[in-house]
Amino acid sequence: ESIYNMKHKCYFFFFKQKTAYEMLRSLVGSEMCIRDRYTHFTSPIRRYADVLVHRLLAASLDIDSLSYTMTNKQRLAKVCEKMNLRNRMARFASRASSDYNTYLFFRDRKGPEHAVVTSISSVGFFVILPRYGLEGIIDFNEEDLKSNRELQSKSQDKQLILEFIVNGNKHRIFDHVLVKIEVELKNFHKQIKVEYVGCLLYTSAAAD
DSSP states (O other), X not given: OOHHHHHHHHHHHHHTTTTOOOOOTTTOOOGGGGSSOXXXXXXXXXXXHHHXXXXXXXXXXXXXXXXXXXXXXXXXXXXXXXHHHHHHHHHXXXXXXXXXXXXXXXXTOOSOEEEEEEEEOSSEEEEEETTTTEEEEEEOOHHHHHHHHHHHHTXXXXXXXXXXXXXXXXXXXXXXXXXXXXXXXXTTEEEEEEEXXXXXXXXXXXXX
């Protein structure tokens, strides 16, 4: 197999998903699209994979020659596997670090926090804490489930849940509520438990 074909196969192996594009000139008004093929990728200072693409393109344009590793499909495949592994490890490390620091931040915060109801289901409701960008779900207890079944039976729309009852208070979507946050850390992954504390006077009313 020729080096030219190998270079092009390797090139599309790296970047056909995200950073390599074949664009029709009629689709985009970019001056680069006067060409039949247009290739775009990010700066080589960001990823080693981009460095490899630069080398492949330079070789295809006869600007530079390729090393043995770059012309050997088996060795290049191993390089790709290692890059993918490093990328996954970096993502996992980033998530673990985020979870750990979230745990450290919330572990000693015992007071109620302001939250907004973002969606409602038959078993609970979702809230977001605008101050922190943190989301969580609050499950209904048995009494709340019974009250909400009765409430939903009286609704004209049986499929769409527009309001709910929790701890005797009636709420609607986008209501502002008070919640308590408990955070646990297991295997460097945070587990957030959000509990309903009460309603804010200007957004909710007592259930009938």
